[in-house]
Amino acid sequence: MAGILRYARGAGALTAATTAIRLAVGATYVAQAFLLADVLVTILRGDGVADQAGRFGWIIGLVVARAALLFAAEETRARTAGATKIAIRERAFAKVAELGPVHLAGDRAGDVTATLVDSVEALEGYFSRYIPALVAGIGTPLSAVVALTVTDGWLGLVVLAFALAAVTGPQLWLGVIGDRSDERMTATIALGSAVLDTMQGMATLKVFGASRRRRDELDVLGQRLIATWVREMAVALIAGAIFTASIVGGMAAVAWAAGSRLADGGLAVHAAFLALVLSAEALRPIAVLAESFHTTYDAAGAARRLDALFALEAPAPDVRPGSTPAAPRGTTPPGPSPALAAAPAVAFEDVTFTYPGARTPSLRNVSLRIAPGERVAIVGASGAGKSTLASLLVRFADPDRPRPDPQAAATQTPEPQMPEPRASTPGTAGPARAGRVCIGDVDIRTLPVDQVRSQVAMVSQRTHLFNGTVRENLLLTRPDASEADLGRAAAAAGAHAFVSELPAGYDTVIGEAGGRLSGGQRQRLAIARALLADAPILILDEATANVDAATEAAIHTALEALAAGRTTLVIAHRLSTVRDVDRIIVMADGRIVEEGDHTALLAARGAYHRLVTAQETAA
Numbered sequence: 001m002a003g004i005l006r007y008a009r010g011a012g013a014l015t016a017a018t019t020a021i022r023l024a025v026g027a028t029y030v031a032q033a034f035l036l037a038d039v040l041v042t043i044l045r046g047d048g049v050a051d052q053a054g055r056f057g058w059i060i061g062l063v064v065a066r067a068a069l070l071f072a073a074e075e076t077r078a079r080t081a082g083a084t085k086i087a088i089r090e091r092a093f094a095k096v097a098e099l100g101p102v103h104l105a106g107d108r109a110g111d112v113t114a115t116l117v118d119s120v121e122a123l124e125g126y127f128s129r130y131i132p133a134l135v136a137g138i139g140t141p142l143s144a145v146v147a148l149t150v151t152d153g154w155l156g157l158v159v160l161a162f163a164l165a166a167v168t169g170p171q172l173w174l175g176v177i178g179d180r181s182d183e184r185m186t187a188t189i190a191l192g193s194a195v196l197d198t199m200q201g202m203a204t205l206k207v208f209g210a211s212r213r214r215r216d217e218l219d220v221l222g223q224r225l226i227a228t229w230v231r232e233m234a235v236a237l238i239a240g241a242i243f244t245a246s247i248v249g250g251m252a253a254v255a256w257a258a259g260s261r262l263a264d265g266g267l268a269v270h271a272a273f274l275a276l277v278l279s280a281e282a283l284r285p286i287a288v289l290a291e292s293f294h295t296t297y298d299a300a301g302a303a304r305r306l307d308a309l310f311a312l313e314a315p316a317p318d319v320r321p322g323s324t325p326a327a328p329r330g331t332t333p334p335g336p337s338p339a340l341a342a343a344p345a346v347a348f349e350d351v352t353f354t355y356p357g358a359r360t361p362s363l364r365n366v367s368l369r370i371a372p373g374e375r376v377a378i379v380g381a382s383g384a385g386k387s388t389l390a391s392l393l394v395r396f397a398d399p400d401r402p403r404p405d406p407q408a409a410a411t412q413t414p415e416p417q418m419p420e421p422r423a424s425t426p427g428t429a430g431p432a433r434a435g436r437v438c439i440g441d442v443d444i445r446t447l448p449v450d451q452v453r454s455q456v457a458m459v460s461q462r463t464h465l466f467n468g469t470v471r472e473n474l475l476l477t478r479p480d481a482s483e484a485d486l487g488r489a490a491a492a493a494g495a496h497a498f499v500s501e502l503p504a505g506y507d508t509v510i511g512e513a514g515g516r517l518s519g520g521q522r523q524r525l526a527i528a529r530a531l532l533a534d535a536p537i538l539i540l541d542e543a544t545a546n547v548d549a550a551t552e553a554a555i556h557t558a559l560e561a562l563a564a565g566r567t568t569l570v571i572a573h574r575l576s577t578v579r580d581v582d583r584i585i586v587m588a589d590g591r592i593v594e595e596g597d598h599t600a601l602l603a604a605r606g607a608y609h610r611l612v613t614a615q616e617t618a619a
C-alpha cells in the first residue's frame with residue numbers, strides 16, 4: 001500500500017473529499033438504523049403509524065441527504081480519477097521525455113506506451129474507489145460497533161469480529177496465494193505493445209505475406225492474457241466469497257445472538273431491533289469495498305511497473321554544476337547559462353560511448369573539432385557510429401564517464417555536481433578517460449538540455465511528421481513564426497509549390513507520420529521545419545535517403561540554402577552527396593580512421609577509397 005500511495009500526489013485532497021463523503025453516507029445509514037429500530041419498537045408497543053410522523057420525516061430527510069451525498073461522491077470520484085490520471089501521466093511522461101530516444105529505441109517504446117496507459121488506469125481505481133471504500137468500510141462498522149456496545153457489549157463484539165474478518169480476510173487470502181497482478185499486467189502490456197507494433201508494421205506484414213503468422217502470434221498473446229484473467233478472476237471470486245460470508249455471517253450471528261438473548265430475557269426488544277437493523281447497515285459499506293477490491297491487486301502491479309520506469313537512469317540528465325537534483329525538462333535550472341556564439345564551433349573530445357545494456361562501445365575515443373560555419377561530412381559503413389555521434393551532440397545521451405579507480409575512490413569523496421556514471425557492463429573494458437562534447441567551447445553537460453537543443457536543428461531520414469496539418473508540423477520548431485516566415489521557409493525548402501496544391505494548402509492534415517505525403521515531400525517539410533528553427537548548428541543525417549535522383553537534386557538545393565552560414569554535420573551513406581563539403585571524416589567501428597577532403601582521401605587509397613570503390617562497383 002505504501003508503494004501505491006506514493007502515486008497519490010496531486011489527487012490526495014480529492015481522494016480525502018471522496019472518503020469524507022463516503023463516511024457521511026455511512027453515517028446516514030447508522031442514523032437511519034436507530035430511527036427504524038425506534039419505529040419498529042413503537043409499532044410493536046401498539047402505537048399508531050400516525051404518531052411516527054416525526055421519525056418518518058427524519059428518515060425521509062436522511063434518504064434525501066444520502067441521495068445528494070451519493071451524487072456528490074460520484075462526482076468527486078470522477079474528479080479524483082481524472083486528477084490521478086493527469087498527475088501520474090504528467091510525471092511518467094516527463095520521465096519518458098527525460099529518458100529520450102536512446103532508451104526508447106526498439107521494443108521498449110511499445111512497453112512504455114502500455115505502461116503509460118494501462119498502469120495509470122489501474123492506479124486510478126485504487127484512489128478514486130478503493131481508498132474511500134476502505135475508510136468507509138472500516139469507519140462505518142466501527143461507529144455501529146460503538147453504538148451497539150453501548151446497548152450490549154456482546155453484540156458489539158460479534159459485529160466487530162465479522163467486520164474485521166470481512167476487511168482483513170481477502171487481504172490475508174491474497175497474502176496466501178501470492179500476487180498475481182503482475183502476471184495479468186505483463187500479459188496486458190505484452191499484447192498492447194504487440195498490437196501497436198503490428199499496426200505500425202502493417203504494410204511490411206502485408207507485403208511479405210506475414211499477416212497470418214502475426215495474427216497467430218497475437219492470438220497466443222491474447223490466450224495468455226485470457227488465462228491470466230481467469231486466474232485473477234478465481235482469486236477475485238474467492239475474495240468476494242470471503243466478503244459475502246463475513247457480511248451474511250455477521251448478520252446471521254447477530255440475529256441468532258440477539259434472538260437468544262431476547263428469548264432468555266437478557267435483552268430488551270428495542271436493543272434487539274437496533275442490533276438487527278444496525279448490523280445490516282454497519283456491514284453494508286463492506287459490500288461496496290468488495291466491489292472495488294480488485295483494484296488493489298491491479299494497482300500493486302501497476303505501481304511496480306511505474307517504479308521500474310522511474311528507476312531508469314536518464315542517459316543525459318539535465319543537471320547544472322552545483323545543482324544535484326535533475327531539473328525536469330521544460331524548466332530552467334538555476335543560474336545564468338553561458339552565452340554561445342552565433343555560429344559556434346563543435347567539438348568532440350576523446351568521446352567514448354556505450355548504449356545502455358550494450359556490451360561494447362559504439363564510439364571509441366572520438367576527437368573531432370568542427371570550426372564555426374564549417375561543413376563536415378561523416379561517412380563510414382553501416383553501424384560505424386555516425387548517427388550515435390549526432391545523438392550525443394543533441395544530448396540524447398552523454399559520453400561514458402571513466403570507471404572509478406577503486407584506490408582513488410577510497411581516498412576521494414565523489415564529485416557532487418555531476419550525475420553518477422552509468423554502471424559499466426560486467427566483463428567489458430570501461431572507457432579510460434572522460435570525454436566531452438562542446439558547443440562553442442562549453443561542455444554541453446553544463447548547459448540546460450533545452451539550451452543545447454535550441455542550438456541544433458536536425459533533418460534525418462527518420463524525421464517525424466505528426467498527424468496534424470502542414471502548418472502545425474512546420475510551427476513545431478517555432479510556434480510564433482509569422483505567415484511570411486512560414487511561406488519563406490517552405491519556399492526555400494522547395495515545399496511551397498506542392499503544399500499549395502494540397503486540398504487545404506497549409507491546413508491539410510498529412511496523416512500519421514506524414515503518411516499522405518511522398519518520401520521526398522516529407523523530407524522537404526522536414527527541411528522547412530529546420531529552416532524555421534533557425535539554429536546555428538545543423539545535422540543532416542541521411543537527409544536525401546529514400547528519394548529519386550530528381551527529387552534528390554531539388555532537396556540538395558534546399559539543403560544548400562539551409563546549411564548556408566551554419567556549422568553543419570552531414571551524415572551520409574551515398575558518398576556522391578558529400579564531395580563538396582569542407583572536410584570528410586571516415587569512421588569505422590566507432591573510431592575516426594581518416595579525414596581530409598575528397599581528393600586527398602581518394603589519393604590516400606585507404607578506408608574512404610575502399611568505400612567509394614565499393615559503392616561504384618555496387619552501382
Ligand SMILES: Nc1ncnc2c1ncn2[C@@H]1O[C@H](COP(=O)(O)OP(=O)(O)OP(=O)(O)O)[C@@H](O)[C@H]1O
Nearest residue numbers: 102105355358362381382383384385386387388389
Ligand atoms: N539504441 C541503441 N541501443 C543499442 N545499440 C545501439 C543503439 N543504436 C545504435 N546502436 C549500435 O551502435 C552502433 C552504431 O550505430 P549508429 O546508428 O551510430 O551507426 P551508423 O554509422 O549511423 O549506421 P547507419 O549508417 O546504418 O545508420 C551499431 O553497432 C548499433 O547497433
